[in-house]
Amino acid sequence: xxxxxxxxxxxxxxxxxxxxxxxxxxxxxxxxxxxxxxxxxxxxxxxxxxxxxxxxxxxxxxxxxxxxxxxxxxxxxxxxxxxxxxxxxxxxxxxxxxxxxxxxxxxxxxxxxxxxxxxxxxxxxxxxxxxxxxxxxxxxxxxxxxxxxxxxxxxxxxxxxxxxxxxxxxxxxxxxxxxxxxxxxxxxxxxxxxxxxxxxxxxxxxxxxxxxxxxxxxxxxxxxxxxxxxxxxxxxxxxxxxxxxxxxxxxxxxxxxxxxxxxxxxxxxxxxxxxxxxxxxxxxxxxxxxxxxxxxxxxxxxxxxxxxxxxxxxxxxxxxxxxxxxxx
Numbered sequence: 001x002x003x004x005x006x007x008x009x010x011x012x013x014x015x016x017x018x019x020x021x022x023x024x025x026x027x028x029x030x031x032x033x034x035x036x037x038x039x040x041x042x043x044x045x046x047x048x049x050x051x052x053x054x055x056x057x058x059x060x061x062x063x064x065x066x067x068x069x070x071x072x073x074x075x076x077x078x079x080x081x082x083x084x085x086x087x088x089x090x091x092x093x094x095x096x097x098x099x100x101x102x103x104x105x106x107x108x109x110x111x112x113x114x115x116x117x118x119x120x121x122x123x124x125x126x127x128x129x130x131x132x133x134x135x136x137x138x139x140x141x142x143x144x145x146x147x148x149x150x151x152x153x154x155x156x157x158x159x160x161x162x163x164x165x166x167x168x169x170x171x172x173x174x175x176x177x178x179x180x181x182x183x184x185x186x187x188x189x190x191x192x193x194x195x196x197x198x199x200x201x202x203x204x205x206x207x208x209x210x211x212x213x214x215x216x217x218x219x220x221x222x223x224x225x226x227x228x229x230x231x232x233x234x235x236x237x238x239x240x241x242x243x244x245x246x247x248x249x250x251x252x253x254x255x256x257x258x259x260x261x262x263x264x265x266x267x268x269x270x271x272x273x274x275x276x277x278x279x280x281x282x283x284x285x286x287x288x289x290x291x292x293x294x295x296x297x298x299x300x301x302x303x304x305x306x307x308x309x310x311x312x313x314x315x316x317x318x319x320x321x322x323x324x325x326x327x328x
Contacts, residue, residue, distance in 0.1 A: 039070075045191065094221060109294055114216070
């Protein structure tokens with residue numbers, strides 16, 4: 001090698017060594033896969049979960065959420081068994097499940113208003129539960145939140161099952177029974193059946209439980225084992241869901257777009273789906289959306305009602321049915 005080239009080579013090596021190392025790109029944080037169980041079919045009412053998936057609320061919380069749809073009893077069983085991390089369930093069903101030693105807890109409120117009401121022609125709906133005496137009432141069966149709401153309303157009016165005529169519609173076609181005059185009132189969801197009846201030209205009236213026999217609305221449930229072993233995961237999911245729900249309350253159009261993307265059949269009847277979403281937003285918001293926090297006083301009132309009606313026996317206290325993860 002030439003004597004003149006050696007110093008040059010050494011200089012090049014020195015300069016190369018002095019240069020700042022190239023930035024190493026950080027690998028994206030690994031997301032924690034979890035499963036969320038919702039009601040038996042995809043629907044626009046689940047818009048907050050679709051928004052949380054599509055708009056990054058869950059990803060920002062470090063979660064990769066898979067949504068599955070199951071029947072209500074299966075939701076609680078699978079969450080209790082740890083086969084799914086999260087589910088959505090009626091508060092009254094959680095009270096019954098917990099009393100039956102099913103290890104699930106309600107950790108976040110989704111609905112500020114109880115979604116079930118008695119529905120009928122406006123002129124036929126009494127203003128007070130006592131006015132239900134002698135009426136024919138259609139309901140899917142003696143189970144679930146519809147049945148709990150009906151008995152709570154009867155009790156609030158000083159009545160019981162024997163004071164009304166109850167007709168069961170196991171195919172959930174009580175709307176047809178009302179429209180045909182077979183019954184005077186039906187149990188139904190405030191964000192569903194009234195819209196269908198109005199579409200048939202009916203002037204619809206409602207008798208709700210909110211002011212006379214308050215019951216907590218549906219919320220997020222988790223199993224005891226997950227809550228004990230990984231409360232940070234539960235809090236991350238609850239916070240992300242509440243943020244997405246608040247975003248949909250603020251901008252229903254965003255929720256509708258996300259739901260349409262997740263459930264393409266919504267596009268077949270967009271006007272009805274949008275009306276359902278608007279009615280559901282009202283139930284989410286109530287008198288003021290509380291970011292998923294649990295109204296413990298409401299739970300205590302509802303617990304007493306459910307115990308008087310014989311759905312629970314009082315052996316499991318309210319404190320073991322809920323976990324207010326938002327405020328903890």
